[in-house]
Every structure is written in C-alpha cells, then in structure tokens.
Amino acid sequence: MNSRKALSETRRTFPATKVHHQQPSRILIVDVTAPSWTNSCSVLAEALENTLCLACGLAGPCRVPLLSLFVVQSQQECLLPFTQVKENFARIQACISELRSLPREGCFPQGGNGVVQAVQDGLQQFKQYSRHTAAGGSTNSSVEITILTSQPSKQMVQQLEKKLKDVDLVSLRRIQVVEVLKRDFLEPEAVEQCVPAGESSSSDVAILGMDIDVQTIEDNVISLEMLFKTWLHDYGTEREHLHLLLPTGGFSHAAAPKTALMCLKCDLQERLLDPALLSGTADGTTRAADLNSPCQMAAWPATVLYKLRVVKALKSEGVCESVLYGLPFIIKPTSCWQLDWDELEINQHSFHALCHSLLKRKWMLLAKREPQNTSPSWNVMLHSYYVLVPSDSASLLVKAVATRELLLPSTFPALLTEHPERVCAPVESALNSLEVEVAYNPLHLKSNLYKYLKGVLYKPLHRQQAQPRDQRPERHQPKQHQSRAKAAVAPLLMAPSPVQVSRPAAVGRGSSERSLLPKEYDEFLQ
Structure with missing residues (x-):
C-alpha cells in the first residue's frame, strides 16, 4: 500500500473534480500567533511578493488565477x-504591506480554532465566489489551501479532522499544512543552500476522503519562495502529458511487427521559467517561440499529448553540449x-528501471x-x-x-599541447585567484529580476481615478482603517452590473455561516 500511495499524491483528492488543466484558486492562511512572527513577517512578505510578481509578469494564462489571504491572530481575518x-499587482502589494504592518510581538495566544475557522471561512468564500462568477460565464472548479x-x-491536522467533518469539501483539491521552523543561529551559507520546499520533509495524512499534505520548512526567504513557486507548476492529472515509445526486445528478424513498442506514460514538468515570457510586459504582448512548433514542447499547460519514439542510444561522453538548445524539461512517470x-x-517501475539501466550503461x-496528426496540410512532415x-x-x-x-x-584549430611559460604563468595566476565551487548552485546568483518586474508591474491604486479634492465623493470610514481599505479589495465583478464596490473594511471576521463577500454581491448569490 505504501508504494501505491506514493504513485500519485493527487489521485485520491476527489478525482471527480475535473480541472481540465485549469490552475486551482489559492487560499493562503498565515498563523501569526507564534513568538517568532517578528522575523517570519518580513521573510514571508518578501517570498510571497517575489513569487506573485513572477505570476503577474508571466505571459500567457495566469498560473495563480485567484488568491485569497487570511491571517489568524486572536481571530481570523481576511486581508484579501x-x-x-493577473494585472492586479498593486492590490497584492497593498495586501502584503498590510501583512507587514501586523503586530510583531507574538502577543497573540496560540491554539484555539482560528486556523480551522479560517479554513471554513475560505471554503465558504470560495463557494460564494464560484456561484457568483458562474453567473458571468466563468467557472472556478477547485481550490487549494496552504x-x-x-x-x-x-496538532493542526487533528484540529482540521475534528472540525471539518460536516463541511462541504467537494471543491477542495488539497490542504497543505506547512510547519515553519525557526533557526536562531542559521549561517548565511546554510540559508542559501537550504533544501527547497518541494524536497523538504513531508508526509500525507489521509482524512475525510482526501489528502492533507504536511511539510516542514525553514524560516528563510528561499525556502518559503520555493514553497510558493510550486503554485507555478501545472499539476493537472486528468491525463498523461507524454508517451515515451521504446522498441521491444526480441524482434531482430525481418518478420517482426514494426508496431511492437513499449509505451511509458509520462508527465512533463518545467525545470526553468522561460525568460522570453518574462520580458517585462505583463499584458503578454511579447511572445516566446510557438510552443506547438515541431521543435518545441510545453510543460505548462499540457494541452496536447506528445509522443517521443526512441530511435538510438548515445554514449554520454559522445554528446556535445553545443548541439543542444532550448529550455530543458523534466520527464517523470505520470500521476x-x-x-x-x-x-x-507497472508504469512507474518500468520508468525507474529505464533510468537505472541508462545510468549503469x-x-x-x-x-x-x-x-x-496523420493528415498534415503539407506533403512534407x-x-x-x-x-x-x-x-x-x-x-x-x-x-x-x-x-x-x-x-x-x-x-577550430587543435589545442596545442605545450605553451610558452611567459604565456602560461599569467593565465595560471589568474585562475589560481578564482574561488572554486564544487558544483554550480543557482541560488547563489541573482539577476535583480524581482526588482525589475516589481518596477514594471507597479501601478499605484486609483492612479487613473484621481480627482480634485473638492470633487471626490465622501468616504464614510474611520481614518485608522484607510490603509487597510487598499488591501481588502473585493473580488473582481464577473457578471454585468453597474454596482461599484467601495467597502473599506477587511472581510471575514467571525462565523463562516454568513456571507464573506460584500453586501453589494448578495443579489448575485441568491
């Protein structure tokens, strides 16, 4: 059973909820009751802002389509x-600024049902939002909670198991409980070389007919950033992405059927984000190469089924890096x-056997x-x-x-075997002065991409709606809540309506039984 459980983390999470490769909506719940919140606050805010600027800056469909953010203090509160x-980076930045402004003394009592109540409120909000957007022709079929x-x-899983017994979980794709560990004396080198979130200690707890993914990560920017970057992957499991076709053994004679092939069913995953999709144009006007051209494959979204037929084996030392091009992709057994x-x-074991045999040889x-397709529009394929x-x-x-x-x-001319000492000495001296690393670690290099994207994407809220002071409508709200009014933005209106949303206060204190959307939306939720 353990081997079968490891085959697919998502198979048991309500397979009837077909996503059609549409990314799930995201609910992030931040428990700020820990004494270490003083350090965690700035670390979390930076990691979240870095990831979301990538999500906003990537051309094509948004990989994080919808986001909701809850914080749990003495009570749960929905900041966003x-x-x-997509195209709402200013609102997200305002929400993150609000997160940074929360008290940092860790003075809130731990325990209680705040996190569980936030889960219930988030599910209720998603249910209402989905019902509302369905009226406008849009569907949001699933949600993931982190x-x-x-x-x-x-302890957190036990609370969830106890409190969510009678809650409608049909739209819930996964709950991810991430325990953030504080390292008081963590060296900078250790921070840079920390294990990414995707490789951290984790386990699955099966309750309520679904999976709760339990992870443990360190309290630093890189670990949290890698955790949030998993949102950028396509985890659609409705079908496999690629068929790897290998010839079967024992068919060396001429009468052997040419169609006898071993088929390994695989999934594609990106290794890198395509820099051509991060050119600084959030509207996606700059495009990369056509992902469906004969020389390209796309790992996200997996819209077509690719077939690769193995034609030869190559000695590893006989492949020159200069003839390889394009972005690398990862092939894994399908889930x-x-x-x-x-x-x-069987498919997973066969895939592992293939990798083992190739490494050995x-x-x-x-x-x-x-x-x-079998009927191309041109005569030449x-x-x-x-x-x-x-x-x-x-x-x-x-x-x-x-x-x-x-x-x-x-x-190229052949490399000379000997060189004059007067030439070699300066070169050797220059090389000896370089710092030597055993292996290349991309975490050691930064290109200022985050800062660049934030500058490109940043558009102050209401910048285009500025009016003279004497013509501005009166805002009936206490002054102390004005900063939060920018962060607590109501969901975008998907159905046609002349209603303008102007509610300033943060949403979501209290019971999940009541509406978590502004009152102006009630007419669409009946």
Missing part, C-alpha cells in the same frame, strides 16, 4: 478576498488519476517526436529530435538536439 492575480504555522503540524492502480505501478537516448538524459532522481532531462538543417559550419 478572492482577487484575480496553511503556514509554527504550531506542531500533527494521471484516470489510470488503474496496477497500470500506474552511461547512455543517453535519441528520440524523434511523432507527428500530432517536419520532424524534431530530442536527447533524453537520465539522473539518479528517477527522472529524465529532455532537450532538443540540432539536426543537419540547423547546423552551421565551424572549424
């Missing part, structure tokens, strides 16, 4: 009701929930991409080729490889 992330807390994760358990298990694989590189992490790295048509001529 469900808001479309809880950041310093309380023991087991498609529509496959039977037995098929998933020091081989790579050369694969040709099969055409997407274009082919593209890829190199599959094994690793000891039970995955394959895939990169496009150059063909004859793309290759440019190049002639």
Whole structure:
C-alpha cells in the first residue's frame, strides 16, 4: 500500500473534480500567533511578493488565477478576498504591506480554532465566489489551501479532522499544512543552500476522503519562495502529458511487427521559467517561440499529448553540449488519476528501471517526436529530435538536439599541447585567484529580476481615478482603517452590473455561516 500511495499524491483528492488543466484558486492562511512572527513577517512578505510578481509578469494564462489571504491572530481575518492575480499587482502589494504592518510581538495566544475557522471561512468564500462568477460565464472548479504555522503540524491536522467533518469539501483539491521552523543561529551559507520546499520533509495524512499534505520548512526567504513557486507548476492529472515509445526486445528478424513498442506514460514538468515570457510586459504582448512548433514542447499547460519514439542510444561522453538548445524539461512517470492502480505501478517501475539501466550503461537516448496528426496540410512532415538524459532522481532531462538543417559550419584549430611559460604563468595566476565551487548552485546568483518586474508591474491604486479634492465623493470610514481599505479589495465583478464596490473594511471576521463577500454581491448569490 505504501508504494501505491506514493504513485500519485493527487489521485485520491476527489478525482471527480475535473480541472481540465485549469490552475486551482489559492487560499493562503498565515498563523501569526507564534513568538517568532517578528522575523517570519518580513521573510514571508518578501517570498510571497517575489513569487506573485513572477505570476503577474508571466505571459500567457495566469498560473495563480485567484488568491485569497487570511491571517489568524486572536481571530481570523481576511486581508484579501478572492482577487484575480493577473494585472492586479498593486492590490497584492497593498495586501502584503498590510501583512507587514501586523503586530510583531507574538502577543497573540496560540491554539484555539482560528486556523480551522479560517479554513471554513475560505471554503465558504470560495463557494460564494464560484456561484457568483458562474453567473458571468466563468467557472472556478477547485481550490487549494496552504496553511503556514509554527504550531506542531500533527496538532493542526487533528484540529482540521475534528472540525471539518460536516463541511462541504467537494471543491477542495488539497490542504497543505506547512510547519515553519525557526533557526536562531542559521549561517548565511546554510540559508542559501537550504533544501527547497518541494524536497523538504513531508508526509500525507489521509482524512475525510482526501489528502492533507504536511511539510516542514525553514524560516528563510528561499525556502518559503520555493514553497510558493510550486503554485507555478501545472499539476493537472486528468491525463498523461507524454508517451515515451521504446522498441521491444526480441524482434531482430525481418518478420517482426514494426508496431511492437513499449509505451511509458509520462508527465512533463518545467525545470526553468522561460525568460522570453518574462520580458517585462505583463499584458503578454511579447511572445516566446510557438510552443506547438515541431521543435518545441510545453510543460505548462499540457494541452496536447506528445509522443517521443526512441530511435538510438548515445554514449554520454559522445554528446556535445553545443548541439543542444532550448529550455530543458523534466520527464517523470505520470500521476494521471484516470489510470488503474496496477497500470500506474507497472508504469512507474518500468520508468525507474529505464533510468537505472541508462545510468549503469552511461547512455543517453535519441528520440524523434511523432507527428500530432496523420493528415498534415503539407506533403512534407517536419520532424524534431530530442536527447533524453537520465539522473539518479528517477527522472529524465529532455532537450532538443540540432539536426543537419540547423547546423552551421565551424572549424577550430587543435589545442596545442605545450605553451610558452611567459604565456602560461599569467593565465595560471589568474585562475589560481578564482574561488572554486564544487558544483554550480543557482541560488547563489541573482539577476535583480524581482526588482525589475516589481518596477514594471507597479501601478499605484486609483492612479487613473484621481480627482480634485473638492470633487471626490465622501468616504464614510474611520481614518485608522484607510490603509487597510487598499488591501481588502473585493473580488473582481464577473457578471454585468453597474454596482461599484467601495467597502473599506477587511472581510471575514467571525462565523463562516454568513456571507464573506460584500453586501453589494448578495443579489448575485441568491
């Protein structure tokens, strides 16, 4: 049972909720009752802002379509009701500023039902929002909840199990309980080399017919940033992304059927974000290469089923890096929930056996991409080729490889075996002065991309609605709540309506039985 449970984390989380590769809405619940909130506050705010500026700056469909943010103090409070992330970076920044302004003394009592109540409020808010947006022709079928807390994760899971027995969880895709550990004397090098959130200690707790993902991460910007960056991945499991086709053994004679192939069903995952999609234009006017062209594959979103037919094996030392191009993708065994358990298990074991055998032989694989259709509009079908590189992490790295048509001529003289001492000495001295690292760690390099995107995306709220002071409408609200009015933004109106939202206060204190949306939306929620 343990091996089968490890096959797919998402299979048991309500497979009837078909997402069609649409990213889920996100609810982030921050428990600020811990004494370490003083340090956690700035760390969390920076990590969240960095990730969301990427989500806003990426061209194409938004990978974090809707976001809601709750904080738990003495009571739960919704700082940001469900808001479309794309083109709303100013609202998100205002909400993060509000998060930074919360008291940092850790004076709030721990325990209680604040986190559980925030989960109930968030689910109620999502239910109301989904019903409201359905009237405008838009659907939001699932939601994921991430809880950041310093309380023991087991205690938190027990509270959730007890309190959510009678709550409607059909739209809930997953609950992720993240226990943030405080390291008082953490060296800077240790912070930079910390384990990413996706590789941190985690386990699944099966309750209520679904999974609660329990993780433990360190209290630093990189760990939290990697946690939030998992939101940018496509975890759609409705179908596999790629079929890897290998010839079956024992068919060396001429009468062997040419269609006898072993098919490994796999999923694609991005290794890097495409820099061409982060050119600084949030409206997506600058496009990367066509993701459906013969030489490109896309890991997000997985809109087509790719087929790669292995045609040759290559010695690892015989592949020159200069003929590889394009972004690398990761190939993993599929976690498609529509496959039977037995098929998933056999497929995973076969994939692991392939990786092991390739590593033992020091081989790579050369694969040709099969055409997407059998009746092309042109008489000639274009082919593209890829190199599959094994690793000891039970995955394959895939990169496009150059063909004859793309290759440019190049002639280089042979490297001399001996050089004059007067030439070698200065070069050797220069090399000896360099710091040497055993392996390249991208966490050690920053390009100022976050600062650049924040500057490009930042648009002050109501900048285009400025009016002379004597013409501005009267705002009947206490002065002490004006800063929070910018953060607590009501969800964008999806259905046609002349109503203008102007409620200033933060939403969501108290019971989840009452509406968590502004009163102006009540007419759409009947």
